[in-house]
Amino acid sequence: MNRIRKFFQFENIGYLYVLPALLYMMYFVGYPIIRNIVLSLQNVTVKTLNAPVKELIGLNNYLELFRDKIMINSLINTLVFTVACLIVQFMIGFALALFLSRKFASAKMVRGLLMIPWMIPITVTALIFKFIFSTNVGILNQSLMLLKLISAPVDWLTSPGTAMFALVFANIWIGIPFNMILLSTGLTIIPTELYESASIDGANRIQSFFRITLPLLKPTIESVLVLGFIYTFKVFDLVYVMTGGGPVNSTHMLSTYAYKLSFGIFQYSKGAAVANIMFVVLLIVSLFYLKLTYEEEEA
Amino acid sequence: MKKKVISFFLAMALGAVSLTGCSSSGSSSTGSQKTENKGTGDTTGQVASTTKEAVASSKGEKKAVTLWYYWETVKHQEILGQEINKFNESQDQLTVEAKYVPFADFKKQLSIGASAAELPDIVIIDGPDHASYASMGIFADLTGKVDVSQYYDGPIASCTLEGKLFGVPFGSNCLSLYYNEDMLKEAGQKVPETWDELKTTAKALTKENVSGFAFSGVQNEEGTFNFMPWLWSTGDDSLAINNENGIKALSFVGDLVKEGCMSKEVINWTQGDVMNQFISGNVAMMINGPWQVPTIRQQAPNLKWNVALIPKDNQFASVLGGENFAIIENKNIDASLEFVKFVTSKDEVKSYIDGFGYIAARRDVADAQFSDDLVMKKFAEQMKYAKPRGPHPSWPEISDAISLAFNQVITETSTPQQAAEEAQSKIDGIIKK
Incomplete structure (x- = not known):
């Protein structure tokens, strides 16, 4: 009793404050994660979904998946997709942010307009790009033919080699504003005096970019890249609408493959296992991100 | 003591505040905010009810029976709505309510519903999926409860698993x-x-x-x-x-x-x-x-x-499409069966199947269908060569x-x-x- 009373002393009241949030997180975040892990260790298909006792088969689902060509491809696809999008989005976004940080009349308006791709629902974007990349009626092929860059229409979305390119292209278009706006915000907090005094000391543009802008922008860049990685890695709707993982399973991402396994061919446990593999990758990246922000707060 | 109680409630209140703060920061670190802002294509939560509400009854409580379907053609939805209204008005025990679930989400919703034991009472389901769900054990065995002697073999095969009847064909089509x-x-x-x-x-x-x-x-x-x-x-x-x-x-x-x-x-x-x-x-x-x-x-x-x-190689062939009624194994089976029997009765099928653009799964209706529509008559002829997919779980x-x-x-x-x-x-x- 004494111990309980002691616990409820003023300095410990903080634990109580945290309790509701903890319960909430445990129920809405913790439970699904654990449930999904358990599901991935069982063998749940159409036949066993309603069985009272579900057989545990250990890591068999994972072992089978790593022998599955489509699974390995989806993993590689997701990584390639994420890295390719991230690099290009970041570079273009950064260039635009630098450009728009200069004080000219329409800078604010242009920045606003550039946010539009970010605000359109992804399904709509995906449908638009599906039309753009269409072989016979797509505007891209028409334009390229007019410019005499290609002699015959390219099968953008119907051949395995180019479908991935089309997806990356569409996703970059969506992702640029996100990079641009975060980097723009980062740029505004760099005091202009630094650039002024640097130019008095005789530094040229390139020097002040590498010596002032980049180092001061480092925390922003880190979070843009990490958040960008997480967003891009989880891509689903864009791929689902544009190619549905095809042609011939060549553009499946982990997310679309997990969906297909679970709700297309009723391999619930395997679907859960794929989702868990995704979860592990993202967990590692998130921990890395938390560590970065923690270090910065410390410093 | 009083003070402690107050401070406890204060703590709860503060906790609630921190909870909202926590959830929003949590989502930004995992990135789900993006999807929230952009309205993804996932329509899981948006199960729109498109059928007109059943006429409210003045005579006490009616038992509610729910039905899921995925027809997106407006005409199909209207016909289903009419049939439901007709049934609801024909008796005063039951009220059928229909819910539209998009086709892309239908299997997902049904699977989730099956594992969470939150299912409707009746589903109108795509023929080739019937066996899968029947093998899940969520459909009621209707063997002997419905007279299916007047039906074509293909549609009946699509709702049969291991010799047991798990549904009643709604209507058929073919390519x-x-x-x-x-x-x-x-x-x-x-x-x-x-x-x-x-x-x-x-x-x-x-x-x-x-x-x-x-x-x-x-x-x-x-x-x-x-x-x-x-x-x-x-x-x-x-x-x-x-x-x-x-x-x-x-x-x-x-x-x-x-x-x-x-x-x-x-x-x-x-x-x-x-x-x-x-x-x-x-x-x-x-x-x-x-x-x-x-x-x-x-x-x-x-x-x-x-x-x-369809041009042939060795023999004419087509594929059987169409939907079946299936009744979920729950305490409402008898009520559900009553509705299914009503909608699949000869007279009812006759009244709506032409407008639906389907060929009746009942031979006694299909024979007299489309006497003045040559296009639809051709489809009826093609039906003779149509085979069902599967049926296999x-x-x-x-x-x-x-x-x-x-x-x-x-x-x-x-x-x-x-x-x-x-x-x-x-x-x-x-x-x-």
Whole structure:
């Protein structure tokens, strides 16, 4: 009793404050994660979904998946997709942010307009790009033919080699504003005096970019890249609408493959296992991100 | 003591505040904010109720029976709504309420519902999926409870698993060949009846912006649905593809694309897309179902077109489509059965099936259907050659293997031989399980 009373002393009241949030997180975040892990260790298909006792088969689902060509491809696809999008989005976004940080009349308006791709629902974007990349009626092929860059229409979305390119292209278009706006915000907090005094000391543009802008922008860049990685890695709707993982399973991402396994061919446990593999990758990246922000707060 | 109580509640209140703060920061670190802001294509939560609410009864409590369906055609929804209203007014014990679940989400919703024990009382389900859900054990056994002697064998087979009846067919459809009469006349061609004729006709019809022929080849059930008539026309069975016949069907489809009379883009075209290409004159002949007839008549009143049997190799063949009623195994079975019996009774089916663009699954209704509609009559004739997919509890997996095979051939990522071999080994693995 004494111990309980002691616990409820003023300095410990903080634990109580945290309790509701903890319960909430445990129920809405913790439970699904654990449930999904358990599901991935069982063998749940159409036949066993309603069985009272579900057989545990250990890591068999994972072992089978790593022998599955489509699974390995989806993993590689997701990584390639994420890295390719991230690099290009970041570079273009950064260039635009630098450009728009200069004080000219329409800078604010242009920045606003550039946010539009970010605000359109992804399904709509995906449908638009599906039309753009269409072989016979797509505007891209028409334009390229007019410019005499290609002699015959390219099968953008119907051949395995180019479908991935089309997806990356569409996703970059969506992702640029996100990079641009975060980097723009980062740029505004760099005091202009630094650039002024640097130019008095005789530094040229390139020097002040590498010596002032980049180092001061480092925390922003880190979070843009990490958040960008997480967003891009989880891509689903864009791929689902544009190619549905095809042609011939060549553009499946982990997310679309997990969906297909679970709700297309009723391999619930395997679907859960794929989702868990995704979860592990993202967990590692998130921990890395938390560590970065923690270090910065410390410093 | 009082103070402690107050401070406890204060703590709870503060906790609630920090909870909202926590959840929003949590979502930004995992990135789900993006999807929230952008409104993804996922419509899980948005199950819209499109049917008119049943007339409220003044005589006490009525028992509610819920029904899920996925028909997106407005006409279909209206007819279902009318039938439900009719039933609700015909008696004062039950009220049926219908819920629309998009087709893309239907299987997902049903699977989630099955594991969470939150299911409706009745579902209107796609024929080939029936066996899968029946094997999950969520459907009630209706053997002996419904008189199905008047039904065609194909539709009944699609709701039967291991000799037990797990549903009642709603109505059926099948695929046939649509052709643009003007284009055929212009090219001096007659309607093809065999595979060879189809290929030569398609070639003759192919011009700069016109493909001679098209069918939906998407890599899912819809594509499989459109591929099966070719496979079966060779005299083959859906579960054996790695043989002379299977390879012949795959090669034929691949050659249509290779020789330029079918666009490779069919692997991204749904049946609706194929119909749109046909209406806009980009495609001269297509494979499609009778449910498109009202739409084509409405959207392209000046287009001259007609329907013929799908050209054959060894025998005429088509694939059976359509939906079945299934009753969920719960305490409402008897109430649900009453509604299903009402909707599938001869007189009711007769009253709505023509407007639906379907062929009745009841022989006693289908025989007298479409006496003055030659197009629909052709579909009714094609029905004689229509076979059901499966029925097998793992049909979705088998279908996945088949649709991959013809996609590989169309995109030329595999030869027909390789594709057939790969598909066969998968199918064998699935059947053995």
